[in-house]
Amino acid sequence: MDEKNGQVEESSKACSDGSVCGYDSLHHLLSANLKPHLFQEVNRILLGLNCGKALETISVPESAKALSSEHDFDLQAFCFHADKELLREPRIVRVGLIQNSIAVPTTAHFLDQKRAIFGKLKPIIDAAAVSGVNILCLQEAWTMPFAFCTREKRWCEFAEPVDGESTQFLQDLARKHNMVIISPILERDVNHGETLWNTAVIIGNHGNIIGKHRKNHIPRVGDFNESTYYMEGNTGHPVFETAYGKIAVNICYGRHHPLNSLAFGLNGAEIVFNPSATVGELSEPMWPIEARNAAIANSYFVGSINRVGTEVFPNPFTSGDGKPQHADFGHFYGSSYFSSPDASCTPSLSRHRDGLLISDMDLNLCRQIKDKWGFRMTARYELYGDLLDRYLKPDFEPQVISDPMLHKKTA
Amino acid sequence: MDEKNGQVEESSKACSDGSVCGYDSLHHLLSANLKPHLFQEVNRILLGLNCGKALETISVPESAKALSSEHDFDLQAFCFHADKELLREPRIVRVGLIQNSIAVPTTAHFLDQKRAIFGKLKPIIDAAAVSGVNILCLQEAWTMPFAFCTREKRWCEFAEPVDGESTQFLQDLARKHNMVIISPILERDVNHGETLWNTAVIIGNHGNIIGKHRKNHIPRVGDFNESTYYMEGNTGHPVFETAYGKIAVNICYGRHHPLNSLAFGLNGAEIVFNPSATVGELSEPMWPIEARNAAIANSYFVGSINRVGTEVFPNPFTSGDGKPQHADFGHFYGSSYFSSPDASCTPSLSRHRDGLLISDMDLNLCRQIKDKWGFRMTARYELYGDLLDRYLKPDFEPQVISDPMLHKKTA
Structure with a gap:
C-alpha cells in the first residue's frame, strides 16, 4: 500500500515500448524523485487534489497483502470523499479493478490458456x-489473449455464451463473496446464428446474471482489427441497478466517444467501468485524459482498466504500416485507475504488473x-438533438461563416 | 524561450490560492527538479510526446524577445507536426494566445481601466x-475585470457593440499585421433592446469583421454569477472560414460540455479557441483535461486561454459558501496552452505572469x-440523436436494468 519510493530505479534504459524502464507508474516515478512539497503540488494538479485535499489510502487486511505478495500482483487502495448531507446517509461502496497479463503462452492449448487465466485471477x-x-x-476479453491483431478466425473459439x-x-465467486462482478468476454450469441459480440456480463451479488452490455463502438486503428470479428453492439446504453449502486460499462474504444459516455450518464450511471486493452504506442497519452473527462462532464465515477504485458502470437502478421511482419501486439501498459466527478483521480496501477486497484467512493458525490x-x-440538449438530426441527413450543410474577403481574393 | 530551469524556486511557502509559490508552471517545476531522462518520460505521458517525439520549440525574433523583457510577459513558442502528404501541401499556420492580468486597479475610472488594458495588450x-x-x-472579456462575481450592474458599462x-x-492591428484576431468581449446588442451577451468577435486579416459567436453555456457555480448578466447564446456553433483555416470559439464554461465541443467539430472546425476566466480553487484540476479531450475526440486543435492574477473589487461580496464577505475572485491561474488532435499538447504559460503562447500547427493533421x-x-450519431430526442421529453425513462434480486429483497 505504501509508495515504495525506494524501489523506483532511475534507469535511463529504453524499454521495448519506447518508455523508460525501471519505474512502475508515473506516480511512483514522481514520488521517488521530487521533494515532498513539490510532489504534493504536482499531485494537486495531476491527481486533482485541489483545496488542500490529500491523497488518502485505505488499509486492506493482511490476508490481501499476503495474496498480493504470494501471487505477485500490485495492490493499492484509495478513498474518494463526499460531503456529509443532512437528508441522505452516505452511500459508500468499495470498488475494485483487476488488470492482468495472460497466464500461459498463446501457443498453449486453448483450454489450458483459459483455465490458466481462471487460476491466475482466482487469488486476485x-x-x-x-x-x-x-x-x-x-x-x-479477460478469458483470452487479445488476438484480434492476428485476423485469424480460430481465436473465435474463445467466445462463450453469456451463461x-x-x-x-x-457466478460462484460473486455468490460466495456477495460481490457484483463485471465480466467482459467475447460473446457467442447462439440464438442469433452464432453471432459474436464484445460483451460485458453483469453478475449480481447473489450470483445471478443481471444483464449484459455489448460494446457500442468498434475500432479500426493500428492492430485493433476487432471489426473483423464482431459488429457494433445492439444493447443501447443500459445502466444496471445493483445492490451497490447504478453502474454501466463503456467497453474499450467507447471511451474515445464522449457521446457514449454521455448516454450512460443520461441513463443515470453512478459508476462507469471502462475495461480496455490498449497499447502504449497508440494510446498512452490519451489514457490519463479521457476517463477523467468523462467523469467530470457526466458527474459519475469511472474505473479504467487496461491489460498488462506483451502477448506474442504463433503466426506473425503485418500492421498496415509498411513495417515488417511481427508476432506481438506491443505493450499493454496497465495503468488502471479511478476518476471522480470532482476531477480528482487515484494514482494508476503498475505499467508492468498484474494488479488490483480498490477505491471507496461515496456515490452521493455524483449528485453533489x-x-x-x-x-x-x-x-441545452435541444441544440444538440437538433444538430444531430440535421447532421445525419446526407445533405447536411455545416454552419460555416466565410470571410467575404477570402472569396474576393480567390475570385 | 528556454526552460529557465534555474529560475524555479523550491519554496514550500503556500500561496494565497493554496498552491506552492515560486514556480512558474508545472512544466518548469518538473524540468527543474527531475533528471533529464525522467523528465522526458514524464513528458511522454503528460505532454503526449509518444513514439519518441520531442517537444519542439520554434525561435521567435529578437524584437519579440525584447518586447517580452521590456513589458514583462512570458513568451513561449512550440511546434506541432503532421505527416507529409503526397496530394496536399502542408497547411502550417502560426497561432497565438494571450493571457493577461488587468492593468490598473478596479477602482480606477472605467475609461482608464479599458485604455490601460489596450495599452498593456498593444506590445504583446x-x-x-x-x-x-x-x-x-x-x-x-479582455477589456474589463471579470466583475461578474460582484453582481453589481454598473460593470455593464464595459459592454460594447460588436463594432x-x-x-x-x-481591426487596425489586424489590418496592419495581416492577422486574424479573436476578440472576446462583453457585447451590448443595441438592436435588441440593449441585450448583453458574452461574445467573441472574429476580425479578419484585412481588418474586416467576419462574424461573432455568443457563449452557449453560462455557469452558475462559485462566484461565476454570469447568469446575472447575460443569457445563453443564440448564434449556434459557427465555424469561421478565415484566410488561415477554419476556426471556432468555445467560450469558457462551454469547455465543460462535450456536446458543445462536438458541435464545432461537426461544423468543420480545425482550431477551436477556448478563451476563459477561471480560478484555481474551482477548476485547476480540470484545466489540463478538458481541452485535450476535446482535441482528441473531435480531431481538431484547441487553444486554451485563462486570465492571470487576482482582481480585487471596490465592494466586498459573499460567495454562497457561508464564508465571510471578501473583495476578490481568487487567483486566475493563467496556464494557457495548446492541445493537438494527436493527443499531444504544449507546456502551459505561467500561472502568474502575462504571456504570449505561440505554436505552429499543420492543419493537415486534423484529417490525418x-x-x-x-x-x-x-x-453512430443516430443512436445519440435518438437518445437526445427521447431525453428531451419530460416523461423520458432512462434505460435501467434492475437486479431482480434487489426488488425481491426490498419487497
Missing part, C-alpha cells in the same frame, strides 16, 4: 473479497457535483 | 505580429487523425 478476486470489495470489474463457463466461474456545477441543467 | 500583440502569428486569440471601440482598436482513428465514422 479472493484478495478483493477479503478486502471487502462490493463491485469488481475484470479487463476486456458460459467463465460466467459460471464468476451535479448540484454544484450544473452541467446537466446548462447542457 | 506587436510581439505576436513580429513573430509572424497568423491567428491570435485574446482572453474572455465598438475595442473591435476598432483590434480522422483517417487514422476514425472517430467520426465509428460515432
Whole structure:
C-alpha cells in the first residue's frame, strides 16, 4: 500500500515500448524523485487534489497483502470523499479493478490458456473479497489473449455464451463473496446464428446474471482489427441497478466517444467501468485524459482498466504500416485507475504488473457535483438533438461563416 | 524561450490560492527538479510526446524577445507536426494566445481601466505580429475585470457593440499585421433592446469583421454569477472560414460540455479557441483535461486561454459558501496552452505572469487523425440523436436494468 519510493530505479534504459524502464507508474516515478512539497503540488494538479485535499489510502487486511505478495500482483487502495448531507446517509461502496497479463503462452492449448487465466485471477478476486470489495470489474476479453491483431478466425473459439463457463466461474465467486462482478468476454450469441459480440456480463451479488452490455463502438486503428470479428453492439446504453449502486460499462474504444459516455450518464450511471486493452504506442497519452473527462462532464465515477504485458502470437502478421511482419501486439501498459466527478483521480496501477486497484467512493458525490456545477441543467440538449438530426441527413450543410474577403481574393 | 530551469524556486511557502509559490508552471517545476531522462518520460505521458517525439520549440525574433523583457510577459513558442502528404501541401499556420492580468486597479475610472488594458495588450500583440502569428486569440472579456462575481450592474458599462471601440482598436492591428484576431468581449446588442451577451468577435486579416459567436453555456457555480448578466447564446456553433483555416470559439464554461465541443467539430472546425476566466480553487484540476479531450475526440486543435492574477473589487461580496464577505475572485491561474488532435499538447504559460503562447500547427493533421482513428465514422450519431430526442421529453425513462434480486429483497 505504501509508495515504495525506494524501489523506483532511475534507469535511463529504453524499454521495448519506447518508455523508460525501471519505474512502475508515473506516480511512483514522481514520488521517488521530487521533494515532498513539490510532489504534493504536482499531485494537486495531476491527481486533482485541489483545496488542500490529500491523497488518502485505505488499509486492506493482511490476508490481501499476503495474496498480493504470494501471487505477485500490485495492490493499492484509495478513498474518494463526499460531503456529509443532512437528508441522505452516505452511500459508500468499495470498488475494485483487476488488470492482468495472460497466464500461459498463446501457443498453449486453448483450454489450458483459459483455465490458466481462471487460476491466475482466482487469488486476485479472493484478495478483493477479503478486502471487502462490493463491485469488481475484470479487463476486456479477460478469458483470452487479445488476438484480434492476428485476423485469424480460430481465436473465435474463445467466445462463450453469456451463461458460459467463465460466467459460471464468476457466478460462484460473486455468490460466495456477495460481490457484483463485471465480466467482459467475447460473446457467442447462439440464438442469433452464432453471432459474436464484445460483451460485458453483469453478475449480481447473489450470483445471478443481471444483464449484459455489448460494446457500442468498434475500432479500426493500428492492430485493433476487432471489426473483423464482431459488429457494433445492439444493447443501447443500459445502466444496471445493483445492490451497490447504478453502474454501466463503456467497453474499450467507447471511451474515445464522449457521446457514449454521455448516454450512460443520461441513463443515470453512478459508476462507469471502462475495461480496455490498449497499447502504449497508440494510446498512452490519451489514457490519463479521457476517463477523467468523462467523469467530470457526466458527474459519475469511472474505473479504467487496461491489460498488462506483451502477448506474442504463433503466426506473425503485418500492421498496415509498411513495417515488417511481427508476432506481438506491443505493450499493454496497465495503468488502471479511478476518476471522480470532482476531477480528482487515484494514482494508476503498475505499467508492468498484474494488479488490483480498490477505491471507496461515496456515490452521493455524483449528485453533489451535479448540484454544484450544473452541467446537466446548462447542457441545452435541444441544440444538440437538433444538430444531430440535421447532421445525419446526407445533405447536411455545416454552419460555416466565410470571410467575404477570402472569396474576393480567390475570385 | 528556454526552460529557465534555474529560475524555479523550491519554496514550500503556500500561496494565497493554496498552491506552492515560486514556480512558474508545472512544466518548469518538473524540468527543474527531475533528471533529464525522467523528465522526458514524464513528458511522454503528460505532454503526449509518444513514439519518441520531442517537444519542439520554434525561435521567435529578437524584437519579440525584447518586447517580452521590456513589458514583462512570458513568451513561449512550440511546434506541432503532421505527416507529409503526397496530394496536399502542408497547411502550417502560426497561432497565438494571450493571457493577461488587468492593468490598473478596479477602482480606477472605467475609461482608464479599458485604455490601460489596450495599452498593456498593444506590445504583446506587436510581439505576436513580429513573430509572424497568423491567428491570435485574446482572453474572455479582455477589456474589463471579470466583475461578474460582484453582481453589481454598473460593470455593464464595459459592454460594447460588436463594432465598438475595442473591435476598432483590434481591426487596425489586424489590418496592419495581416492577422486574424479573436476578440472576446462583453457585447451590448443595441438592436435588441440593449441585450448583453458574452461574445467573441472574429476580425479578419484585412481588418474586416467576419462574424461573432455568443457563449452557449453560462455557469452558475462559485462566484461565476454570469447568469446575472447575460443569457445563453443564440448564434449556434459557427465555424469561421478565415484566410488561415477554419476556426471556432468555445467560450469558457462551454469547455465543460462535450456536446458543445462536438458541435464545432461537426461544423468543420480545425482550431477551436477556448478563451476563459477561471480560478484555481474551482477548476485547476480540470484545466489540463478538458481541452485535450476535446482535441482528441473531435480531431481538431484547441487553444486554451485563462486570465492571470487576482482582481480585487471596490465592494466586498459573499460567495454562497457561508464564508465571510471578501473583495476578490481568487487567483486566475493563467496556464494557457495548446492541445493537438494527436493527443499531444504544449507546456502551459505561467500561472502568474502575462504571456504570449505561440505554436505552429499543420492543419493537415486534423484529417490525418480522422483517417487514422476514425472517430467520426465509428460515432453512430443516430443512436445519440435518438437518445437526445427521447431525453428531451419530460416523461423520458432512462434505460435501467434492475437486479431482480434487489426488488425481491426490498419487497
